[in-house]
Amino acid sequence: MHTLYSRVNNVSAMVSTCLMVLLGAISLSSLLFTADPKGTLSISSIQVFPGNARRYSNKNQDFTFVNFNLTADLTPLFNWNTKQLFLYVSAEYENKQGVRNEVVIWDRIVRRKEDAGLSVAGRNKYVFRDVSASFKDAPPAHYTLKYNIMPYVGVLTYGEAARTVDPVPFPERQDLS
Amino acid sequence: MGDILQRYFEGKIDFEGQKLVEQITRNTLIAATVVSFVVGYAAQSLRVLFGVFTLFVILLSAAVIPPWPAYRRHPVKWLPVKATKTE
Numbered sequence: 014m015h016t017l018y019s020r021v022n023n024v025s026a027m028v029s030t031c032l033m034v035l036l037g038a039i040s041l042s043s044l045l046f047t048a049d050p051k052g053t054l055s056i057s058s059i060q061v062f063p064g065n066a067r068r069y070s071n072k073n074q075d076f077t078f079v080n081f082n083l084t085a086d087l088t089p090l091f092n093w094n095t096k097q098l099f100l101y102v103s104a105e106y107e108n109k110q111g112v113r114n115e116v117v118i119w120d121r122i123v124r125r126k127e128d129a130g131l132s133v134a135g136r137n138k139y140v141f142r143d144v145s146a147s148f149k150d151a152p153p154a155h156y157t158l159k160y161n162i163m164p165y166v167g168v169l170t171y172g173e174a175a176r177t178v179d180p181v182p183f184p185e186r187q188d189l190s
Numbered sequence: 191m192g193d194i195l196q197r198y199f200e201g202k203i204d205f206e207g208q209k210l211v212e213q214i215t216r217n218t219l220i221a222a223t224v225v226s227f228v229v230g231y232a233a234q235s236l237r238v239l240f241g242v243f244t245l246f247v248i249l250l251s252a253a254v255i256p257p258w259p260a261y262r263r264h265p266v267k268w269l270p271v272k273a274t275k276t277e
Contacts (some may be wrong), residue, residue: 017201045241093234
């Protein structure tokens with residue numbers, strides 16, 4: 014502490030330690046906020062059309078188009094340590110071999126508390142196709158709205174906000190004629 | 191001239207001053223951490239938290255880093271030069 018430089022050095026080292034403590038305290042404070050908001054998700058229409066896989070134009074592929082209605086009030090998830098919410102609607106079903114499939118068909122990033130009251134009539138943003146290229150044997154699927162809370166400091170947390178009440182079956186493949 | 195400049199940029203303070211500076215720094219930073227967290231949590235804003243903390247740090251730096259005369263009140267008392275036996 015005898016020279017200017019050593020005082021600057023000392024003070025900055027102590028300030029860094031205090032900042033680390035503050036960041037740890039902020040990330041721990043997220044544990045105090047336990048909100049579990051719920052909403053509703055319903056499928057208004059669902060259709061299956063044949064088409065071609067994008068890369069191989071001679072390979073047949075089934076595509077499902079889903080229109081859904083979504084309402085959820087996710088404002089309780091916003092606290093001082095919430096940077097943004099990542100929301101996604103996914104279709105979950107177990108195929109004939111017992112393998113669990115989960116396909117994300119829509120997502121949204123919510124950055125402000127004001128935008129967290131959702132009322133969305135949407136359709137799938139992303140291509141909904143099956144690994145086996147056909148939805149013929151796929152059992153009815155549940156559609157869920159899940160969220161991922163991204164904090165400023167701390168661990169990522171996940172949750173489920175809405176789920177279709179009854180599983181939604183896949184219709185017969187429609188011909189495009 | 192160079193001598194004066196060097197003394198200016200060195201900013202030396204005596205040992206009692208250093209002890210005081212160490213105490214002030216440690217106590218102020220502990221208080222700053224606690225106060226800024228409490229105030230920020232009450233306001234539910236990270237911006238408030240870091241704003242209060244930065245304010246504390248700026249004030250502390252102004253009080254502690256420049257070599258104020260208050261830190262030079264107890265200069266080291268050197269013994270008088272003793273005449274050495276020449277051989």
